[in-house]
Amino acid sequence: MNLFSGLGAFPLTPIGPAGIDEAAFVGLVRRLVAGSVDMICPLGSTGGYPYLNRAERARVARLAVDAADGVPVVIGIGALATREVLELSADAQAAGASAVLLAPVSYQPLTEDEVFGLYEDVSAELSVPLCVYDNPRTTQFTFSDEFYGRVSRLPRVGSIKIPGVPEGIDAAVPHVQRLRALVPEHVTIGISGDPLAATGLLAGCDAWYSVVGGVLPEQALAITRAAQAGDRRRALALSEALETVWELMRRHGSMRVASALAEELGLVSKRNLPRPLRELDVDARVGLSGWVRAAGLVG
Amino acid sequence: MNLFSGLGAFPLTPIGPAGIDEAAFVGLVRRLVAGSVDMICPLGSTGGYPYLNRAERARVARLAVDAADGVPVVIGIGALATREVLELSADAQAAGASAVLLAPVSYQPLTEDEVFGLYEDVSAELSVPLCVYDNPRTTQFTFSDEFYGRVSRLPRVGSIKIPGVPEGIDAAVPHVQRLRALVPEHVTIGISGDPLAATGLLAGCDAWYSVVGGVLPEQALAITRAAQAGDRRRALALSEALETVWELMRRHGSMRVASALAEELGLVSKRNLPRPLRELDVDARVGLSGWVRAAGLVG
Numbered sequence: 133m134n135l136f137s138g139l140g141a142f143p144l145t146p147i148g149p150a151g152i153d154e155a156a157f158v159g160l161v162r163r164l165v166a167g168s169v170d171m172i173c174p175l176g177s178t179g180g181y182p183y184l185n186r187a188e189r190a191r192v193a194r195l196a197v198d199a200a201d202g203v204p205v206v207i208g209i210g211a212l213a214t215r216e217v218l219e220l221s222a223d224a225q226a227a228g229a230s231a232v233l234l235a236p237v238s239y240q241p242l243t244e245d246e247v248f249g250l251y252e253d254v255s256a257e258l259s260v261p262l263c264v265y266d267n268p269r270t271t272q273f274t275f276s277d278e279f280y281g282r283v284s285r286l287p288r289v290g291s292i293k294i295p296g297v298p299e300g301i302d303a304a305v306p307h308v309q310r311l312r313a314l315v316p317e318h319v320t321i322g323i324s325g326d327p328l329a330a331t332g333l334l335a336g337c338d339a340w341y342s343v344v345g346g347v348l349p350e351q352a353l354a355i356t357r358a359a360q361a362g363d364r365r366r367a368l369a370l371s372e373a374l375e376t377v378w379e380l381m382r383r384h385g386s387m388r389v390a391s392a393l394a395e396e397l398g399l400v401s402k403r404n405l406p407r408p409l410r411e412l413d414v415d416a417r418v419g420l421s422g423w424v425r426a427a428g429l430v431g
Numbered sequence: 432m433n434l435f436s437g438l439g440a441f442p443l444t445p446i447g448p449a450g451i452d453e454a455a456f457v458g459l460v461r462r463l464v465a466g467s468v469d470m471i472c473p474l475g476s477t478g479g480y481p482y483l484n485r486a487e488r489a490r491v492a493r494l495a496v497d498a499a500d501g502v503p504v505v506i507g508i509g510a511l512a513t514r515e516v517l518e519l520s521a522d523a524q525a526a527g528a529s530a531v532l533l534a535p536v537s538y539q540p541l542t543e544d545e546v547f548g549l550y551e552d553v554s555a556e557l558s559v560p561l562c563v564y565d566n567p568r569t570t571q572f573t574f575s576d577e578f579y580g581r582v583s584r585l586p587r588v589g590s591i592k593i594p595g596v597p598e599g600i601d602a603a604v605p606h607v608q609r610l611r612a613l614v615p616e617h618v619t620i621g622i623s624g625d626p627l628a629a630t631g632l633l634a635g636c637d638a639w640y641s642v643v644g645g646v647l648p649e650q651a652l653a654i655t656r657a658a659q660a661g662d663r664r665r666a667l668a669l670s671e672a673l674e675t676v677w678e679l680m681r682r683h684g685s686m687r688v689a690s691a692l693a694e695e696l697g698l699v700s701k702r703n704l705p706r707p708l709r710e711l712d713v714d715a716r717v718g719l720s721g722w723v724r725a726a727g728l729v730g
Binding site: 177182183184185212213214215216236237238239240241242243245246247249250253269270272385387388406407408409410413 | 514539541542544709
């Protein structure tokens with residue numbers, strides 16, 4: 133089976149005034165191992181990769197591979213300049229990454245030819261599989277279905293990470309089927325955007341690239357396994373139980389919610405996001421706090 | 432008079448496979464000195480600041496100050512993480528920058544509180560004036576008029592760089608007047624977005640932060656001086672003469688057009704943008720080439 137299948141969990145990289153909290157990061161990774169996730173994906177958007185420098189990213193990659201205990205580790209190698217991406221790619225492979233994840237990060241909005249050139253240049257240098265990461269909210273670049281097909285034919289590409297599916301299974305199924313027809317068979321399709329992940333998996337996505345899975349791996353795995361078993365009712369009910377979290381993510385961005393959730397559970401310190409990012413505001417935090425207690429996640 | 436007045440010209444930082452072309456960069460800065468611009472603004476968006484590493488940016492800042500021959504130099508210090516911005520700010524000041532320029536660069540879209548916090552943290556550490564750089568196209572953050580007012584009251588803020596004005600002087604005047612009423616008197620308002628710069632200056636902007644001025648300083652200065660003298664007809668006619676350039680900028684982004692224009696004039700090498708960015712495509716290039724010859728800019 134393709135490495136890029138099932139539940140990929142994205143841990144935060146807790147960062148305070150003194151730099152990365154390595155002990156907390158290793159704790160998060162071990163929690164994912166204990167939670168039996170299928171992939172551990174450090175230095176994704178949730179892991180704040182673009183806010184860290186090269187040395188910090190190499191260090192985080194090494195810590196993750198050491199703590200992963202054999203679970204496949206997919207490392208984010210995105211950066212603005214192609215030459216930086218190539219350096220980060222070499223570092224991730226040297227650290228023992230099973231695979232890498234690359235979004236077309238932009239400052240000047242990129243053309244399709246520029247994005248294709250980026251993936252072409254990077255995939256030519258890779259020895260491990262690549263997941264193509266489509267995140268229009270952070271990169272300002274939107275993949276067309278045809279462009280997914282073109283990029284996914286490059287060497288080493290093993291998966292595409294799509295930003296979501298239309299709401300409701302009836303609309304999601306033809307969406308995933310259309311993509312499936314454009315993308316080679318050996319390339320998996322993974323959904324991100326946690327609120328619609330159950331729908332995406334039920335509609336035929338092979339993987340869930342999950343933010344919440346980085347903090348609540350058991351809950352995310354239960355949704356994933358129910359969907360993989362075709363148990364639509366159970367998958368949707370388990371997802372519905374997290375609606376408070378989804379709603380906060382829609383409003384405040386999933387990274388800030390994952391940060392607050394991890395703090396509620398005592399996994400990271402109070403200040404843990406790279407400035408200028410700020411932790412969730414008090415009102416949102418109170419709502420989350422109440423949910424965490426009601427869900428029995430803390431005593 | 433406030434430093435941030437008149438024509439600010441943004442030179443490219445030519446970068447090829449072997450790194451920064453320092454000789455070409457120094458040549459561009461000297462051309463701006465010879466063209467009598469009011470400010471030289473290296474490491475702006477046109478100068479590709481986010482694609483360069485810290486050492487390269489410190490080097491470019493030093494080269495610029497040395498070559499500027501006393502003309503005020505405004506250095507871009509933007510980066511994703513606040514701690515990086517503070518490092519770059521220290522480097523720019525050590526290099527002898529007259530002032531600095533800061534956009535709220537984002538990956539995770541920023542909230543207003545986060546952007547305010549960034550400017551607060553950075554302005555507290557500055558010894559030189561700061562220009563607040565609003566560039567929604569690259570940062571994904573849009574300043575409201577009220578937010579301009581709030582940020583421009585921070586210490587050291589001397590100017591705000593706005594992304595444009597409504598088309599036509601009748602619409603532009605009330606727009607600039609509204610901003611003027613919200614922003615303290617000692618803070619200048621500068622326009623970017625070259626195609627509407629003449630309109631902006633005529634409508635009351637104090638400065639033009641100019642991309643084309645980095646390559647064609649004489650033409651940009653003529654527009655600026657005509658507008659400053661209140662010669663509406665002449666300012667608009669001089670701007671209209673550059674319509675081919677404006678139209679290419681609207682379609683392909685001003686950085687790619689500046690790069691091609693500089694190459695047409697023999698100021699930079701054929702490959703000069705940081706990958707993954709690509710130089711202007713052939714069709715657009717042919718149009719620009721024809722215009723350059725018709726305008727008598729090359730023999």
